[in-house]
Amino acid sequence: MYLLGIDIGTSSIKVAVVDVETQKSIATVQYPEAETEIKSVRPGWAEQSPADWWENTKLAILKLNATNLFNPKNIAAIGIAYQMHGLVVVDENQDVLRDSIIWCDSRAVEIGEKAFDQIGHQNALSSLLNSPGNFTASKLAWIKENEPHIYRKIDKIMLPGDFISMKLTGNITTxxxxxSEGIFWDFQQDKISKAVMDYYGLDYNFIPEINELFASHGVLTEEIALFLGLTAGIPVAYKSGDQPNNALSLNVMKPGEVAATAGTSGVIYGVSNSLTYDPQSRVNTFAHVTYSPEEKNTGVLLCINGTGSMFRWAKNTFAPHLNYQELNTLAAKAPIGSKGLNVLPFGNGAERMLNNQYTGAQFLGIDLNIHSQAEIFRAVQEGIAFSFRYGIDIMREIGMEPKVIRAGRANLFLSEVFAQTFVDVTGVRVELYENDGSVGAALGAGIGAGIFNTAEDAFTHHEVVATLDPKNSAAYEPIYQEWKSLLMKTLK
Structure with a gap:
């Protein structure tokens, strides 16, 4: 028996088939091979086409089937992970009305700040655990204000994973x-936030049916099953934003456990059993996959918009002919501190941990006589690691004190330079695992479909593949402090 996991990423769609007995992936692919475009018609805007997500999902599954490593008919359930905070709007025929305004779009920052002031800072933080910011609710308010002709046609609003689930099943659920990740949820009342809906004047009927996260969100239609070579009637039994799902894939489900990822964006995600919030809303708190009104497990999330995207930009700009492994080898030739070259990797929209400021990515201290490609690529990776340290220190301010961080051996954590710098500058041990978002989504489907009796049963074969401990923390501390002082000078 197999489980299918779909991960709707910003760069591509990744899908995996997991064997229920071994809990391991037996086949995984991504589509397309080239990174998907982010449409930015104005500075700070970021959109993608939901139709492209759906087309790429279908092509990814067909590519997965073509590996001939499993019988698609033996897939028993489907799970979906997705890029968080995006807004998809459809009409009564389930037709998409406009491109999705995705997670790194900054257009609704001012709208969210006004809402924060009007709802009241303490009221918003204590009930929403966040400011409205430029999250999904504020993006919907932007459409209402700027595109009323579209707003009038809306029947339902969705996050990206809800949209893919709708295309698979014909059902719309949330x-x-x-x-909570859209800032629609009142944690004190455990219901849709009246304060947010009423302030923005949003229609409650836009909200889909609310289901438990680990549950059937609909079953695969005959038409789609025939096209994809799957069995009609199997459930989509799990849907989660990519960061809670990444935590699930690393078996980070209990209070005190912490996960990290360094893909297009960088995230530290810690589980808490309290309604924790940052007074400045630099880090954000959402309902974790194990949240319930009886057991209020939350995920405290630090997001850095420009991690993998910063590394990709540097590659395409300075060494397009080299692959990422070759860049990592090159970076390792430069010394700690990159001979004084500093990089601020904040060029992918307004950064929440910088109080929603947009500084742009910056190279500081370039010396034309001593800095080469090696220093450039090491400085990029060090700058990204330093931004993680800056964020972890914010999390420490609100009571999160990670002792061990779990991460997938993927993306930037494939680089020995980045991984060791991350450990050295944060001072926290890192455990690396092979699981990724698509595998986590598949295991989540097994939990939601009742194939695993409990969530713990889905991780009985979970193994650490590498452990990294701090080695150069003393050397990095003054270098980090210099980097931080440069960052402070750029902030308003």
Whole structure:
């Protein structure tokens, strides 16, 4: 028996088939091979086409089937992970009305700040655990204000994973976790936030049916099953934003456990059993996959918009002919501190941990006589690691004190330079695992479909593949402090 996991990423769609007995991936692919474009018609805007997500999902699954490593008919359930905070709007025929305004779009920052002031800072933080910011609810308010002709046609609003689930099943559903990441959920009242809906003047009928996260969100239609070579009637039994799902894939489900990822964006995600919030809303709290009104497990999330995207830009700009492994080898030739070259990797929209400021990415201290490609690529990776340290220190301010961080051996964590710098500058041990978002989504489907009796049963074969301990923390501390002082000078 197999489980299918779909990960709707910003760069591509990744899908995996997991064997229920071994809990391991037996086949995984991504589509397309080239990174998907982010449409930015104005500075700070970021959109993608939901139709492209759906087309790429279908092509990814067909590519997965073509590996001939499993019988697609033996897939028993489907799970979906997705890029968080995006807004998809459809009409009564389930037709998409406009491109999705995705997670790194900054157009609704001012709208969210006004809402924060009007709702009241303490009221918003204590009930929403966040400011409205430029999250999904504020993006919807932007459409209402700027595109009323589209707003009038809306029947339902969705996050990206809800949209893919709709295309697979014909059903539109959501969950408390999803609503919380859109800043629609009142944690004190455990219901849709009246304060947000009323302030923005949003229609409550736009909100889909609320299901438990680990549950059937609909079953695969005959038409789609025939096209994809799957069995009609199997459930989409799990949907989660990519960061709660990444935590799930690393078996980070209990209070005190912490996960990290360094893909297009960088994230530290810690589980808490309290309604924790940052007074400045630099880090954000959402309902974790294990949240319930009885057991209020939350995920405290630090997001850095420009991590993998910063590395990709540097590659395409300075060494397009080299692959990422070759860049990592090159970076390792430069010394710690990159001979004084500093990089601020904040060029992918307004950064929440910088109080929603947009500084742009910056190279500081370039010396034309001593800096080469090696220093450039090491400085990029060090700058990204330093931004993680800056964020972890914010999390420490609100009571999160990670002792061990779990991460997938993927993306930037494939680089020995980045991984060791991350450990050295944060001072925290890192455990690396092979699981990724698509595998986590598949295991989540097994939990939601009742194939695993408990969430713990889905991780009985979970193994650490590498452990990294701090080695150069003393050397990095003054270098980090210099980097931080440069960052402070750029902030308003």
């Amino acid at each position: 969950s408390i976790s999803a609503l």
